[in-house]
Amino acid sequence: MASSSSAPAKRLSQVVSHMASPSTSGSADVFHSTPYAPPDAIFALTAGYQQDKFDKKVNLGVGAYRDNEGKPFVLPVVRKAKQILASDDSIDHEYLPIAGLPSFVSATSKLIFGADSRAIKEDRVVTIQTISGTGANHYGGAFLQRFYEPWLGKSKEEKKIYVSNPTWANHKAIFNSVGLTPVDYPYYDSSTIGLALSSFLDFLRTAPAQSVILLHACAHNPTGVDPTRDEWKEIAKIFKEKGHFAFFDCAYQGFASGDLDNDAWAVRHFVSESIPLLVCQSYAKNAGLYGERIGALNIVASHAGDVEGGAARIKSQLLILQRQEISNPPTFGARIVSLILNDEKLFAEWKEDIETMAHRIIAMRERLHALLVDKYKTPAPGPNGWDHVVKQIGMFTFTGLNPTQCKAMVEKGHIYMTANGRISMAGINDKNVEWVAECIDKAIRGQL
Template identity: 85%
Template structure:
């Protein structure tokens, strides 16, 4: 009986072989499935600015210069921690009462309340009438992201429209990340004329004509000061012309303010355009960053400020706007980070520390202005370098903020990088913060040779 049963059943070795075959098949299928789920993921190009920095770091040339990175450097070419920030960090470190609990969704209250006053002014009618709604963001990048997302959902003229019709006009050129941010939240960025390469200055007539011809209630992104990447800002008279057309056409002003105080050294001066638009009752929002003016690049501290038509919770009111901003924040990051907000909140709310901060800002802005003047002097008076535009090299001292559009051509920029070891972007933009007393003569000499074709 046992012998008969054995004759009808597979042997142990046959069973083991079959089990092994099935196991291999299942493993191969699993491996194939795992590989396939990412098979269509394309290779994204490297960020050009960070790629430029990587090239600089890998370069062994002794006199190499990095004019690509958008971060302040002191006269020794080193990162600069503001003295007032050091003081705030020491105070925070010694405070045993501080904990690491979640912040409110809107952010640190002391920071959120003060940041709006900094950009609009404490005597702003929008502040006094409780029409400003502010939330803490992940630096200026997060503020731009939330600003675009909020408009995409709630801007009245866009309701019911497709992505293609939700157009936000951005200056040509603009910060490289603007278009990517707005595309990611369902908007369609479209260029408006801003920079005139023939004069290395503002293309004001074309800009004003574009404002007049754009559909009513269009959304325009404006750089509040220290335009990135050109360093070309409108004058106050020109801002007044721009604001008049905004008011006439009902346009919406999407202000990006990454350099308040850092541009001219004066916090109020750099906020003038925003405050003028508020005084003209032009609908607007403002994105703020404390990366540059407080040197808090890695702490990612910023804010988004919406100006409502009135206070309260009735239609169009500030409370309704705030409620929706809180939902956006909750969906994205739940609660913003604490450390940078505590530093900036302390500085903004302490009179003595605020005064120190203004002096620190003046130090940074003053050094950049001095480097502009020195570079200009070398190019014009010592090297007598042929100018790239009709106004000589005056654009170097007339432009403002961290960046300068030099007017160099792409081949000249390529020569600067490859043969001069002076790292800059291919459109001719340089960071003035990368120039110091130790390298300004070398940089000027490379400019001269690049323009003359001898580099």
Template identity: 55%
Template sequence: MKLGLTCYGMMRYFRSDSNIFKQTSYPLGSSEKRARELQEPQRYNSFKGASHLSSPGLRLFRIHPQVHRPQLKRHTPTHNKTAPTSSSSSSISRLNSIVRHISPKMVSTTNFPAEVVPQAPEDPLFGLARAYKADNSPNKIDLGIGAYRDENAKPWVLPVVKKADEILRNDPELNHEYAPIAGIASFTSKAAELVFGADSAAISEKRSTTLQTISGTGAVHLGALFLARFYKGNHTVYLSNPTWANHHQIFKNVGHSIDTYPYFHKETKGLDFEGFKQTLKSAPEGSVFVLHACAHNPTGVDPTQEQWTEIAALMKERNHFPFFDTAYQGFASGDLVRDAWAIRYFVEQGFELVVAQSFAKNFGLYGERAGCFHAVTAPAGDASNTITRIGSQLAILQRSEISNPPLYGARIVSTVLNDRDLFAEWEENLRTMSGRIISMRDTLRAKLEELQTPGTWNHITDQIGMFSFTGLSESQVMKLREEFHIYMTKNGRISMAGLNDNNVDYFAKAVDKVVRESA
């Protein structure tokens, strides 16, 4: 490490020929200094472990890493062993101050030691993606990715998105000014109509407010933060078991207590409806329940409309608060109205609720981070005033969190939602994506049944949306990865979008082999 004292062009060193450390200076380049250096080299090596470096007009010390601070010899006359004088102590103090100033890493410790800031584990999904990319096998299959892939396992840019992008790039009025805190109005208004319905009473009665967010994650975070600050009910948030992993972290980070409700039945590989209902009955009154509107992540298991009506009745009876997360509207079934049925039903029943909405999946805008957060108040004489107050507080929170939402993804969505022809084309694109996934479900089930793979596989087609809970164990999942280069999450969830006509046969045979070997 090079240490140089450049102030006033002076070179400093310390003498130790008395009890008091004397500090002597010579002008840089001085012939007198050079003569003294040659005559008394020990003075210039008074730092243990130091060596000299020269540069034009400047002499530097290199202090080796093992030396934490200069070790100075004090010569004490044998005839008079006295304690250091105050002048000596002052000199030592000055020296220590200089060392701390010019070499802080050698004498200071971090404010963030390992016991306070431990190494965080790698995100499982991103770690899985990294492992997949590092695998050189020509047979490798990525079933962990939460993004749509076409028949050739490539990302698919929706044709309607390409058209909207072209329109925007050719708009001479397009600029990059800040969006309003609440986002682009032409985007948020159409997003609300999409999820609630254009004829929704919540919209016509001005009982809803919408803010543009950083996709679904940002919407969930904004909603969690708002409830943590203002919700007067029970602050325990109930998440389905299992749920999207990020739900846990988001709600914990803003101070909510977390509990779970039974959701996936391991034996039937379907909905544990009785367990779900029991938790609705036993949870403290006024608890928050996070509900997946459609295409449940990670199971692909959705309640039927009849089951949703029972869920709503129990929640109303216990005064629970619904927090809907909708990331797959139109992508699950190919039908925008069907996939929004649960949310619209709850609004019709007069619930006060919030919705986190993402356009990552149904527009393929994963990296553009387009989303919305919606709040709806119950019908009442002061509902309009209530929602105005809620909107004002959401804007304050948004301002301190992200200030202004990003523009481009929202502009693409807005362009499509506000154009009748583009909207119709988008619906066709949605049917293309959902249709291919449904086809892969049918094909996979047929191949497993043709191979007579042990177990039942009807759950593959009973489930809906991008993901399927296969029922494979963690050991089977690891065997698929190690022997067949097939990558999926440890809980056996697969992304159906990762399967295609080129690899589904290979995957089915691999599953058949590992299931038989562990049967």
């Protein structure tokens, strides 16, 4: 028979064991089942680059502009705007209106649609300030999920938003998070390293009427492959015939060609054709305000005012979305952009800064192309030689390199790029373009 002194010890042991058990609701690790999420591929590339000690290393992964010295570029006009703000004693730190800084909201819609836009003059454009283009995509998807008429009463699986294959890596995650189902449509032709126009148009013709289709307004991310104006007209014609909804993402206005109006042409053409649409804007790239997270969402309504389908009703619901999520948008980036957009002199200086960035990238395209064609005579990955390097537009280029070649570029060339062959042209400069070209050549030939 057990001694009486051992009974309390046994009971104490049971209590301790019980408290340590992970199944006990009151004392278990309440996050015990949380799985480890893989790191974002782009940020993982950047981390690898930062840890690399190789003296010729090159970061072609991150989508941020760098000057010819490989350094972050603060636009001169942005520096000037910041100085103006710093010396203005009337500026306070009160909340902005829920829709955002009024002077910014008004000016940003004119930038994308044009100051003479009929939709703006008719008060049919609803605009709210967002947390850069990411926030605009999020709100655009969330609004459609709740109020897009053809989707009412349908399940998440039926609320399909069609996105180009490939597209910006974050698009699908954003749309999934707001209750939509992203589905690929054909866009990029790997055999020609160009636009799969025929397949794209066939998809538009056969997609269910009133489908929601995401379009990159300019400088397609990640391919750099844009339709021509005539091709945009074909696309718009089918949109109009089928009643499709155009979900425009415009992250590179001005940055693509160096011309703000040129890069807004597709959006303005769709508006002129009375195609239902919304437009997401970002000032990360074209103003270099990556960390200030300044953007906007614009929805073009069928009517002005508080009527069915009217702009006032749409705005009222966007304000609720904003209030529920961030309450009020941040001020600093909006004040910078507002100054630039609303001051004639600053606006002219901004256009010069945009041209500087865009033209440097265009020059690097030409330099890389010349090295591959003339110096190294590198075998091309497609039927059109290396012309895609100069024909593609904007920050990114799809090189045509396969995953094995891309892996060699990273591991042996110390050139950090994604496995799909995408490179950021902003990361190429006079000091490293020869090394990049040499490594591409060796990778293509299997010698790296």
